Amino acid sequence: MKHEKIIPSKKYPFKIFEFHSKDTERLILPHWHSSMELLLCLDGLLEIRYPQSIHQVRKNHLFLINSNIIHSTKTPEPSQVFVIQFPLSFIRQLTEDTYTQSIYFEKELSQHPVLIQLIKEIHTIYQEDSIAKRALVMSKVYEIISVLLESFSIPTVEIKDIRSVKNLDQLRKVNRFIEDNYNRNLTLEEVATTFNYNTSYFSRYYKQFMGITFIEYLKSVRLNKAYSLLRDTDLTILSISNECGFGSVKSFYLAFKEHYGSSPKQYRQQFLT
Secondary structure, X not given: OEEOOOXXXXXXXXXXXXXXXXXOOOEEEEEEOOOEEEEEEEEEEEEEEEOOEEEEEEOOOEEXXXXXXXXXXXXXXXXXXXXXXXXXXXXXXXXXXXXXXXXXXXXXXXXXXXXXXXXXXXXXXXXXXXXXXXXHHHHHHHHHHHHHHHHOEEEHHHOOOHHHHOOHHHHHHHHHHHHHHOOOOOOHHHHHHHOOOOHXXXXXXXXXXXXXXXXXXXXXXXXXXXXXXXXXXXXXXXXXXXXXXXXXXXXXXXXXXXXXOOOHHHHHHHOOO
């Protein structure tokens, strides 16, 4: 699991961007960042997975990811999503140091008309790079924070997802170990022993706070690496299978097809035509 460092966009104290996704099978692995994130689905469907829940964000729906919450994402259909990521220091300044200390914000903003209208206006305005337009974007951001504070504040003690925050350091160490050793025959028992856990307890602990099992995470790490190697290199399918820690070409083929809906060879051909 990676801690994603958010670098603000040029000329703004936050990161603002839009992404288009055509890959309907790829899962972005569980990760976290200290920034607060607002995501507006402009088209398609965005799936946000928390350790204990899955949320579907459809067209014209809005979702908020609080600071330091483990999450992963997937787009089950071709999608267009507009994102604003607010660094923790910026949000704390605007909330007079109450955010994460005594309050978080509700995640299910769904179809809140005022917030969605404000973010759509930002989506239109920010593409025109001028001092006046940047000032207007900033004013809209202040309005958004005002609405969140007024209508969507929740005491930190009521946020169930906060339980994962306390485990971030340990989970980061565990997942770094997995990511450093994915290309060999890594087992649940070995990882549990390495971090002084009983195997059965570790299996439950990992699933509870990551939202996926150890085996699922390991397989996703391997498949993500294979995904990149198929796209960016000329390595043979056999070499990629070995490089990514699969026991055989057959197991690689089955795992890839189950996850992405096509064989490794079919996937690679998409980039050659």
